[in-house]
Amino acid sequence: MIQQQLRQLLPEREVNPSAALALLGGSVAAVVVWKWLGKRQIQKKMEEARRTRDEGLKKMAEAVQQFREQVPSAQTDAILSLPLLELSKKLQEGSLSPKTVLYTYLEKALEVTQQTNCLRHFIPECEEQLQEIQRRGEKGLLYGIPVSIKDHIGHKGHLATCGLVQCLGTPMQEDSVLVKVLKRQGAIPFAMTNVPQSLFSYDCSNPIFGQTLNPLNHQKSPGGSSGGEGALIAGGGSILGIGSDVAGSIRLPSSFCGLCGLKPTADRLSLTGMTGPVSGITAIPCALGPMARDVDSLALCMKALLCQEMFRLDPTVPPIPFNEEVYSSSAPLRVGYFDTDGYFPLPPCMRRAVQETREALQAAGHQLVPFSPPRIHYVMKLFMKTFFADGGHAWLDVFTGNIVDPTLKSQVNSCKIPRLGKKLLALILKPLFPRLADYLSSLCGMRSVKEMWNHNHEIQVYRAEFIARWMELQLDVVLCPVLGPAFNPGYAGKLLNAVSSTMLYNFLNFPAGVVPVSTVTEADEEELKLYRGCCNDPWDQTLKQAVTGAVGLPVAVQCVALPWQEELCLRFMKEVETLSRQRRAT
Incomplete structure (x- = not known):
């Protein structure tokens, strides 16, 4: 079957189907060996660290x-x-x-x-x-x-x-x-x-x-x-x-x-x-x-x-020494x-x-x-969207060789869902499970610099609102x-x-x-x-x-x-x- 397809796609004089199959098999074997060597190298690093x-x-x-x-x-x-x-x-x-x-x-x-x-x-x-x-x-x-x-x-x-x-x-x-x-x-x-x-x-x-x-x-x-x-x-x-x-x-x-x-x-x-x-x-x-x-x-x-x-x-640290008077105070608090x-x-x-x-x-x-x-529902959306502004790609990239600890698999799998899939799931779950829907929606990330600026502005506005209520x-x-x-x-x-x-x-x-x-x-x-x-x-x-x-x-x-x-x-x-x-x- 494969040989017939190869004959249809490639002129006989240019590629011998048997040779093509051998080349294909060799390539697959090379990929398998390459992946095995990569995993072995990772395993050696981990063993050396331990x-x-x-x-x-x-x-x-x-x-x-x-x-x-x-x-x-x-x-x-x-x-x-x-x-x-x-x-x-x-x-x-x-x-x-x-x-x-x-x-x-x-x-x-x-x-x-x-x-x-x-x-x-x-x-x-x-x-x-x-x-x-x-x-x-x-x-x-x-x-x-x-x-x-x-x-x-x-x-x-x-x-x-x-x-x-x-x-x-x-x-x-x-x-x-x-x-x-x-x-x-x-x-x-x-x-x-x-x-x-x-x-x-x-x-x-x-x-x-x-x-x-x-x-x-x-x-x-x-x-x-x-x-x-x-x-x-x-x-x-x-x-x-x-x-x-x-x-x-x-x-x-x-x-x-x-x-x-x-x-x-x-x-x-x-x-x-x-x-x-x-x-x-x-x-x-x-x-x-x-x-x-x-x-x-x-x-x-x-x-x-x-x-x-x-x-x-570190000159970026405000030069504010510890205030012992405040720590030692016994005045009643509100x-x-x-x-x-x-x-x-x-x-x-x-x-x-x-x-x-x-x-x-x-x-x-x-x-x-x-x-x-x-x-707080709104804050959680902003918080998660901040960390997954790129849809989680930067975080997923840190898992070299796709080695993921079992305690993180739920989080990693959520990030791996395609953006469209996250959006559709969020839409379906919204009526029954609004927190789950908001979480998936946040993992979609942001699509433009303007959206990022607006997002950061929303954080500033919320902080001002919270402090105003406190005051x-x-x-x-x-x-x-x-x-x-x-x-x-x-x-x-x-x-x-x-x-x-x-x-x-x-x-x-x-x-x-x-x-x-x-x-x-x-x-x-x-x-x-x-x-x-x-x-x-x-x-x-x-x-x-x-x-x-x-x-x-x-x-x-x-x-x-x-x-x-x-x-x-x-x-x-x-x-x-x-x-x-x-x-x-x-």
């Missing part, structure tokens, strides 16, 4: 063992139990040595990563940094404090992988500004933590280094994309970590793991030296921020980072509050957390004012829910739009932080069975499945302030933390 990681952890273990032989009397448990402020005080006064503290945390970090797979890489230069701070004599605000950093925050000589094969090539040529400032303040960066593939997920899994687990319950996700940080700190293997946040990537792991985390106003901390899989999305900026066990630790970190060294190294944004109702335990915190704040003398964030109510801060409790692994990719509670403050570029205030009860789990969501669409049912089995896990709230008011946000977080601890103690 081998490097494992060798680093082995060196880490050997260094710890050597220290233990030299100093067998080191009080590990006593050191690990110290809050950051107390640990810092003992290091500053000399009653604890930086060496003892570093190796104590290295040992604990090894234990935690064996259980949760939270470390992406050990930083062996931490021993050089230890010697440097002891030689220098000058004691910065973070003198001797071991600090963990998220995978894509640049550290000289190490990869910033973003969980992607294409980033396994060239190590960073110099430290990011943030790492330089940490070192200048006496901190010791000792480990880089795992992230989800491409960072665009709030689970924590990638094909190179695997799935990170929640240390509080290994059947649960630690959240993401700063999930490795969340797992390491919650497991006790780090006392202070630096994450990043573009839709909740600091706050969601903090919520899932029972930590405090702050997303500052973008550019309050330098972004220079931080990498990402897709660059140039400026309408909704990324922010770097601290994660720790308590609010005072976040405040100390911000105080240390907001220094002349940062302002000198607090706006809501327990649902009307777009994605959260599980009963998360709404209960807001209600209980509101009552505690009111009893403590603060003024509570009902507040409704305007048009009209004369609010100092806002109390609101955060997504949680911890998800079962694999569900985050099916519920991208469930991040409306955190995404809003990236969209607005407001500082926002998370504080754990309670835990999931049996009564919460029973009430979850009655959860119906708001649209009776597949997302509502999927959310219920995602959070089941969370009894005993942390429940958190979110605290928000206006741009550049990180100190006020932290002060509010501290008040919430204090009141929640008092309530749990009674």
Whole structure:
């Protein structure tokens, strides 16, 4: 049959059908071999990255063992139990040595990563940094404090992988500004933590280094994309970590793991030296921020980072030092509050957390004012359209060799639908499932520069509208829910739009932080069975499945302030933390 077709198409004297078939077969074989070689090359890169990681952890273990032989009397448990402020005080006064503290945390970090797979890489230069701070004599605000950093925050000589094969090539040529400032303040960066593939997920899994687990319950996700940080700190293997946040990537792991985390106003901390899989999305900026066990630790970190060294190294950072007076104030606050944004109702335990915190704040003398964030359905459309302005092509391009982590397949498959297909599906789904329809419509992207300009203008108009409503109510801060409790692994990719509670403050570029205030009860789990969501669409049912089995896990709230008011946000977080601890103690 094929030979007959070839004879019809090609003159006999020019091409022999048998030769043509042989050529065709050879070409097909060449393509197959080429693809196999490409996949093999990718596999080798991944194996090499894992081998490097494992060798680093082995060196880490050997260094710890050597220290233990030299100093067998080191009080590990006593050191690990110290809050950051107390640990810092003992290091500053000399009653604890930086060496003892570093190796104590290295040992604990090894234990935690064996259980949760939270470390992406050990930083062996931490021993050089230890010697440097002891030689220098000058004691910065973070003198001797071991600090963990998220995978894509640049550290000289190490990869910033973003969980992607294409980033396994060239190590960073110099430290990011943030790492330089940490070192200048006496901190010791000792480990880089795992992230989800491409960072665009709030689970924590990638094909190179695997799935990170929640240390509080290994059947649960630690959240993401700063999930490795969340797992390491919650497991006790780090006392202070630096994450990043573009839709909740600091706050969601903090919520899932029972930590405090702050997303500052973008550019309050330098972004220079931080990498990402897709660059140039400026309408909704990324922010770097601290994660720790308590609010005072976040405040100390911000105080240390907001220094002349940062302002000198990165002139684009506003030279605004930490305002201790605002953080230490005890004046009553006027607090706006809501327990649902009307777009994605959260599980009963998360709404209960807001209600209980509101009552505690009111009893403590603060003024509570009902507040409704305007048009979150509209905001979610704008947010998604910003990130998928090109229809998702730039994001899809990062998946070298078409290797996609299972936790991301739902998102990737949605992006791969042809533009016309997305539009038709959105049209069909609109009457029954409006959130799904809006999501698919947003993935279609934009077709012209004018459309992009109009889109950016809509973002500006919404920000002005939100601030006007805030000012009209004369609010100092806002109390609101955060997504949680911890998800079962694999569900985050099916519920991208469930991040409306955190995404809003990236969209607005407001500082926002998370504080754990309670835990999931049996009564919460029973009430979850009655959860119906708001649209009776597949997302509502999927959310219920995602959070089941969370009894005993942390429940958190979110605290928000206006741009550049990180100190006020932290002060509010501290008040919430204090009141929640008092309530749990009674």
